[in-house]
Amino acid sequence: MKLRLSALLLCLAMLFCMTACGAQDNRSNDVVVLFTNDVHCGIDTNIGYAGLSAYKKSLSEKYRYVVLADCGDFVQGSYEGVVSKGEYIVELKNAVGYDFSIFGNHEFDFGMDQLKRIVELSDSHFLNCNISYTGSGEDWMSEATKPYEIVTYGDIKVAFIGISTPWSISSSTPKHFMENGELVYDFCEKDGARHFYDNAQKYIDECNEKGADFVVVLSHLGIDVDIEGPFTSIDLVANTTGIDVVLDAHSHVKAPCWIMQNKDGEDVMISSTGTELSAIGQLILTDDGTASVGYIDRYTVKDDAITAQIADIRKQLDNQMKAVIGHIDTDLSCYDSDGIRMVRSREVAIGDFVADAYRILTGADIGMCNGGGIRADLNVGDVTYGDVISVYPYDNTICVVEVTGAEIVDMMEYFYRNVQAEYSRDGVAFGEDGSFQQVSGLKFTVDTSVDSSVQVNETDAFIGVGGARRISDVMVLKDGAYTPIDLDATYTLASHDYMIKNGGSGMLYFLADHKLVIDEALPIYQVLIDYLSQLDGDLSQYKTVDNRITIKQ
Numbered sequence: 001m002k003l004r005l006s007a008l009l010l011c012l013a014m015l016f017c018m019t020a021c022g023a024q025d026n027r028s029n030d031v032v033v034l035f036t037n038d039v040h041c042g043i044d045t046n047i048g049y050a051g052l053s054a055y056k057k058s059l060s061e062k063y064r065y066v067v068l069a070d071c072g073d074f075v076q077g078s079y080e081g082v083v084s085k086g087e088y089i090v091e092l093k094n095a096v097g098y099d100f101s102i103f104g105n106h107e108f109d110f111g112m113d114q115l116k117r118i119v120e121l122s123d124s125h126f127l128n129c130n131i132s133y134t135g136s137g138e139d140w141m142s143e144a145t146k147p148y149e150i151v152t153y154g155d156i157k158v159a160f161i162g163i164s165t166p167w168s169i170s171s172s173t174p175k176h177f178m179e180n181g182e183l184v185y186d187f188c189e190k191d192g193a194r195h196f197y198d199n200a201q202k203y204i205d206e207c208n209e210k211g212a213d214f215v216v217v218l219s220h221l222g223i224d225v226d227i228e229g230p231f232t233s234i235d236l237v238a239n240t241t242g243i244d245v246v247l248d249a250h251s252h253v254k255a256p257c258w259i260m261q262n263k264d265g266e267d268v269m270i271s272s273t274g275t276e277l278s279a280i281g282q283l284i285l286t287d288d289g290t291a292s293v294g295y296i297d298r299y300t301v302k303d304d305a306i307t308a309q310i311a312d313i314r315k316q317l318d319n320q321m322k323a324v325i326g327h328i329d330t331d332l333s334c335y336d337s338d339g340i341r342m343v344r345s346r347e348v349a350i351g352d353f354v355a356d357a358y359r360i361l362t363g364a365d366i367g368m369c370n371g372g373g374i375r376a377d378l379n380v381g382d383v384t385y386g387d388v389i390s391v392y393p394y395d396n397t398i399c400v401v402e403v404t405g406a407e408i409v410d411m412m413e414y415f416y417r418n419v420q421a422e423y424s425r426d427g428v429a430f431g432e433d434g435s436f437q438q439v440s441g442l443k444f445t446v447d448t449s450v451d452s453s454v455q456v457n458e459t460d461a462f463i464g465v466g467g468a469r470r471i472s473d474v475m476v477l478k479d480g481a482y483t484p485i486d487l488d489a490t491y492t493l494a495s496h497d498y499m500i501k502n503g504g505s506g507m508l509y510f511l512a513d514h515k516l517v518i519d520e521a522l523p524i525y526q527v528l529i530d531y532l533s534q535l536d537g538d539l540s541q542y543k544t545v546d547n548r549i550t551i552k553q
Helices: 048-060 079-084 087-096 112-121 140-144 193-209 233-238 304-320 349-362 385-391 405-415 524-534
Strands: 028-036 063-070 148-153 156-164 214-220 245-249 254-261 267-273 280-285 291-296 324-328 366-370 381-384 398-404 437-440 442-447 454-456 462-465 471-478 481-484 490-496 516-518 549-552
Touching: 028 048, 028 156, 028 267, 048 063, 048 087, 048 280, 048 304, 063 148, 063 156, 079 087, 079 304, 079 385, 079 524, 087 112, 087 304, 112 140, 148 193, 156 193, 193 214, 193 233, 214 233, 233 245, 233 254, 233 267, 245 280, 245 291, 267 280, 267 291, 324 385, 324 524, 349 366, 349 398, 349 437, 349 490, 349 524, 381 385, 385 524, 398 405, 405 454, 405 462, 405 471, 405 490
Parallel strands: 028 063, 156 214, 214 245, 245 267, 366 490, 442 549
Antiparallel strands: 028 280, 148 156, 254 267, 254 291, 280 291, 324 381, 366 437, 398 490, 398 516, 442 471, 454 462, 471 481
């Protein structure tokens, strides 16, 4: 009883809200598969988990078989996820009643030990057909996950297969996938795309041979044109046969029902719900072999029990945000002793701390953070989660890109174009610029007697340098010592997605098409927390600035 698709059913975007009706004995035998993707800790954003739970319960009054699946990236994205390392989110998922889950790239952000704990705490079955462990330690993943699961619902047999993006290694934290400097996790990407497709085909074939009426892939691969091939869901469909429906994640695209052709030219449905529970995906499978897929994006009913659980989590969170994670003996401030803001015009100790976190946590050669992004001080005494998060309160993520020495020098001309000989006049900040970079792995001099010759376009984005340079004596930290920058060499630069990918700090036309080594891994506040943990909570090295930026007057 393989899938029979009509044009009407294929393109059905079920943007309706079903109401509970009928006695239990009259419930439909159709299978409803609800699905979520890229929730990113949006526990009460948009429809929220309380709305999802209420909708699931309402369907259970009309359908005998209601299944709930998550397609990855649920543990990371807010303070609730950071402070609990994803455990609060798992508690909510358990309460809502998820049946299946797969790994998104951000499920790896807290490390493999914590991921193992997340799986152990979860009531849902984790599906994984393409991640294997090749190290010498405990292979917990193969024991805790299955490549697929086939479930019989009345007369309908449904196979669910889980597949995760190979780009997890670069879009999470690479060291989490390594032992003794070597990668020990394989996403079926090492031998190329063909191996990736063949691995998926093997499990698709197994499910069909075992009599599955429908093969449903839970995918964290992405369907957006900005997601790099050859490992997207579109690539997967085009290079395999036997899939009926792909429920997709990773690209944050809202796609109620896309129709793609598989290797044999047969139609396959792909659906995705956006992000942060802006919609609930809904796939309906019938015993006459038809399927329809779409999403519900307007639903206002809430499950009171889940609402109360979220309130309780917030109460616990308030206490945990006060948890002490470090101590300092001197203020790390954005300001001088007279209250003049310096972070946007001078090197400051808190800037050294942030930039070091970028560089050291990622293993990059250079770390940079725009002064405009550093928003709070760390004061003498205990340092809490809340304190660190306040330093960088935005939801930006860490990235690493390859750049040449010449490009670094050009960027610095732009970043320090507004620096003045004095940083205050008449009791107020002077020469400020939000794109002024706090740096790690660099030392250099800014000669304020040289007028900037940086060229910019109408949006103030960097174009080039047209005359005398004010940046000199540029040195790069290498093996514990500073050496002159090599203009022809390639360096790795760690910063946030705002600058590297989104053109912030004037980089709109500068870093386009550069190779990303790490693509939107941890949130910046998590990077700072992890770095503080690596220092055992001791920030004494940041009592004074490191004299990385010399201002010549």
